[in-house]
Amino acid sequence: MTEARVKMMVPNRSRDNIIQVQNLKKYYPISGGLLGRVKGYVKAVDDVSFNIRKGSTMGLVGESGCGKTTIGKTILRLTDKTQGSVKFDGIEIHDLSRQDLRALRPRIQIIFQDPYSSLSPRMPVGEIIGEAVRERKLVPLEEFDDYITKIMEDCGLKEYHKDRYPHEFSGGQRQRICIARALALNPEFIVCDEPVSALDVSIQAQIINLLKDLQEKYNLTYLFISHDLSVVEHISDTVGVMYLGNLVEYSNKETIFNNPLHPYTKALFSAIPVQDPDAKGERIILEGSIPSPSNPPSGCKFHTRCSYCMDVCREVVPEMRMVEEGHEVACHLY
């Protein structure tokens, strides 16, 4: 952890950043009417920029519908961007040709949220994990079996699980299979899209520990998307807070959890239930729910629910500002 903090102090050299996202926008068109004309756009991701350093974990938090998953998908080009740029290791992902993208795919992988629907029920586990490896001829055929066994053991699965089908496994084990599948291609960057939210607390701990161990072993970089703040706090080095398609605050973990600045971040952190029956402290309860991204409020998108709302908030969109070293916030208060 200290190492990560030392790195924080060094000015960002571009080659340290494995992922560079700049002014990324993703709008989904809403078509309607008789002719199916485009009536408007759902601004799922609206002008987001951040970098992820090699070997670190960035946590992305926010309420459902704020565009966390869309960012993950756009980074991997599972969906096309509208504007902006996503660079992986200096390569502009959205400019690649089909062939080049295919060559790049093993280096960028994803673990999905629901281990029940992201595994093919008709394939044995060994095949699920090994399919892409064989397809890409990453290891010679004679070493293939040993390689899959090794990956499975890394992820806490047993060799005899190879011939079983996903329905024979519990949720935690299925998530291990998903991790093994991503890991088998020897990736450098993994998007973890809510990998533990479908699991029980005790299983969550196992999976989080596994992800951390693998990161250490293979020097992986994670983008960890979650709505569970305590999990994000545990695993991340840097944290980005999203609201309605915008990044509202971005900093390293210690700063953001000890000194949250944006009113939304404050409310979000105060809403985490604490395991202490006597700690019924000052809780900020936000009124109402998240506005529709197809018709977001003017000015600062958070002003409809913000208790510090000023006149300027209703009209002017706040810019991301550096408040202190490595701590950026988009709010007129600062």
Place this chain on the structure above:
Amino acid sequence: MDKNKGFFDRFKIIGRWVGKKNGSNTPKNVNYLSAKELRMISRENRKITEELESKRKRVGVLESEYRATMKNPDNILEIDNLHTYFFTDIGVVKAVDGVSFNVPKGKTVGVVGESGCGKSVTSLSIMHLVQRPQGQIVEGEIRFDSGDMIYDIAKTPTDRMQKIRGNKISMIFQEPMTSLNPVFKVGMQIDEVIELHNSHMTRDLVKRRTIEMIEMVGIADSEGVYEMYPHELSGGMRQRAMIAMALACSPKLIIADEPTTALDVTIQAQIMDLLRTLKDKINSSIMLITHDLGVIAEMADFVVVMYAGRVVEQGSARDIFYNPLHPYTVGLMASKPGKDKNVERLYSIPGSVPNPIDMPNYCYFKDRCDRAFEACNGEYPPTYSISETHKVACYHYANGGVTHDRS
């Protein structure tokens, strides 16, 4: 009693058939049963469930059969040695196996445990909503004080139960989207509950009551929401509508089955706040089922920790959070990442929950427990009382408290 004995012997037969397979050390076990074994099991199952069903379907059950008395008049609900079993094709699943706890009047009791530990089945047993005929309450009492009469819900016939369900006891389900009917307007669905239990009310009165309920759960545009379909509402609003429906008849007991699990933290905070204030407003008790210890700490006065169909520890919220005793409770708390825990690795309980069809005959947690000692090889530990409120089922505390007689 004699009848009951024969009854339980039958389970043992099935247990033996399944258990035989487990004798060998192969990792494959209950998933592979021979056709003969399967036939044997389903024949036994049919015999047992038919017997229970015919008992349940009798007409003209006397009121004295399901009238009960509370052990403590301050309790609204007393669950006493409840057993709910599922008779499946691969053996008997003892989903709830001897659960006892009380819900005092005006208090919130939190039931916590991992998925599959039987917390939902306990609540479904109280509501008589266990999937029949496979799922059956085979033993135990659920005493409920409805105000005018004390029922033993385990023996109450269905037609009588329909008057209690939704009226005196109501339930808030986990997923508001799947538990609201998508083809009816929200208002109509709440109307239905009120109409059903108040046949004397006119249409207008019912509607007025519904709108009053919608306002009470904090929805500003009550007239508008009355005319809306569930898909037009957000997750938080849907859950509010569900709460309005549950509270429509001012129930004595509200069972909230993971009411906030599908919601965001900010909305979760709103809903918990709402439940707390409404409970006091209509003067009822809450049985809160969740796997989130944080939610429990915030809401509950008493906590029941369940593991593999049994209660392993129960006590007041302070007992459980400041002085957790059972190794499972301790492990559960340690495995949750939190603000005050600056550890590199999270604690995780080793191993997994034993197979529900073939439970061991010693403490169910022994194989995962890092504090297991010789006594743990004995039969399942009885419940030991540590203080007036705090009880734990673990041999480590055999001397720490007075042995609590379970029968």
